[in-house]
Amino acid sequence: MLALERLHLAFDGVPVLAGIDLAVKPGELVVLLGPSGCGKTSLLRLAAGVEAARAGRVANGFARTAMVFQDPRLMPWANARDNAAFGLKALGMARSERRAAAEAILRRLGLSAADLGKRPAQLSGGMQQRVAIARAFALRPDLVLMDEPFSALDVGLRGDLQALLRAEVEGAGAAALFVTHDITEAVRLADRIVVLSPRPARVMADLPQKPIPPEAAPGAVFEAAAALLRRPEVAAALAVPVTAGAPLRSVPAPLPSLGKPAPVR
Ligand SMILES: Nc1ncnc2c1ncn2[C@@H]1O[C@H](COP(=O)(O)OP(=O)(O)OP(=O)(O)O)[C@@H](O)[C@H]1O
Numbered sequence: 001m002l003a004l005e006r007l008h009l010a011f012d013g014v015p016v017l018a019g020i021d022l023a024v025k026p027g028e029l030v031v032l033l034g035p036s037g038c039g040k041t042s043l044l045r046l047a048a049g050v051e052a053a054r055a056g057r058v059a060n061g062f063a064r065t066a067m068v069f070q071d072p073r074l075m076p077w078a079n080a081r082d083n084a085a086f087g088l089k090a091l092g093m094a095r096s097e098r099r100a101a102a103e104a105i106l107r108r109l110g111l112s113a114a115d116l117g118k119r120p121a122q123l124s125g126g127m128q129q130r131v132a133i134a135r136a137f138a139l140r141p142d143l144v145l146m147d148e149p150f151s152a153l154d155v156g157l158r159g160d161l162q163a164l165l166r167a168e169v170e171g172a173g174a175a176a177l178f179v180t181h182d183i184t185e186a187v188r189l190a191d192r193i194v195v196l197s198p199r200p201a202r203v204m205a206d207l208p209q210k211p212i213p214p215e216a217a218p219g220a221v222f223e224a225a226a227a228l229l230r231r232p233e234v235a236a237a238l239a240v241p242v243t244a245g246a247p248l249r250s251v252p253a254p255l256p257s258l259g260k261p262a263p264v265r
Pocket residue numbers: 011012016034035036037038039040041042043181199259
């Protein structure tokens with residue numbers, strides 16, 4: 001289990017996290033949803049152990065933690081296969097074995113045989129992010145920390161990758177902590193949605209969810225998002241001016257994203 005207990009963080013005296021309590025259990029996909037700038041990345045960095053809290057405790061009982069970032073962070077000189085196999089070398093796996101493992105994941109994530117030998121500059125943004133996901137899952141992690149990995153992709157591609165990611169997490173039996181400011185992404189992916197307030201972040205709601213199957217009509221996603229926004233504590237946390245029980249048509253556009261739009265494929 002990953003346990004974050006009473007975490008406080010401040011930068012230059014400005015509070016960013018104000019007493020966060022959060023646990024992620026094995027096999028659970030938890031989405032951290034909050035407005036831009038509220039402290040989601042900072043929280044993930046504390047969970048990953050690359051940032052120290054001002055107060056509180058991080059206990060990570062998982063055996064192997066992998067991370068996926070907002071940008072793919074690939075080695076520009078290496079092809080897709082070698083990028084995806086990168087972490088396996090450090091684990092001492094033989095070259096042929098790690099190439100085969102990387103290839104299997106890349107193909108599952110939709111790369112063609114020809115794509116495997118391409119360098120990042122020869123791949124689209126969506127393909128590069130698939131390679132970054134493959135690099136994380138090649139490690140066979142039991143916990144994956146993901147920081148808005150699809151926010152730079154267009155909406156259609158994001159939907160495809162969300163479905164692939166969910167399948168990969170389930171297939172690996174891994175737990176995941178997934179950060180987003182996009183409420184539709186949250187309802188598509190989550191077993192649990194933890195809603196954070198604007199900075200300094202506090203947990204405003206911790207809600208079990210039934211993940212929406214990829215084949216469900218798009219309307220199902222928007223209905224689930226609207227239902228979430230009808231909860232006053234969620235609307236308040238996301239600074240959306242809706243009242244409890246308000247009909248869907250009163251939710252101001254744009255519904256799908258509560259943060260910065262970023263189209264690049
Ligand atoms: N190293 C740092 N030094 C100073 N301030 C920082 C640092 N890292 C983050 N901050 C500030 O902390 C606040 C929270 O940042 P963070 O990146 O955690 O938010 P976020 O919710 O992930 O934002 P976004 O959704 O826009 O990515 C912001 O005001 C940011 O400017």
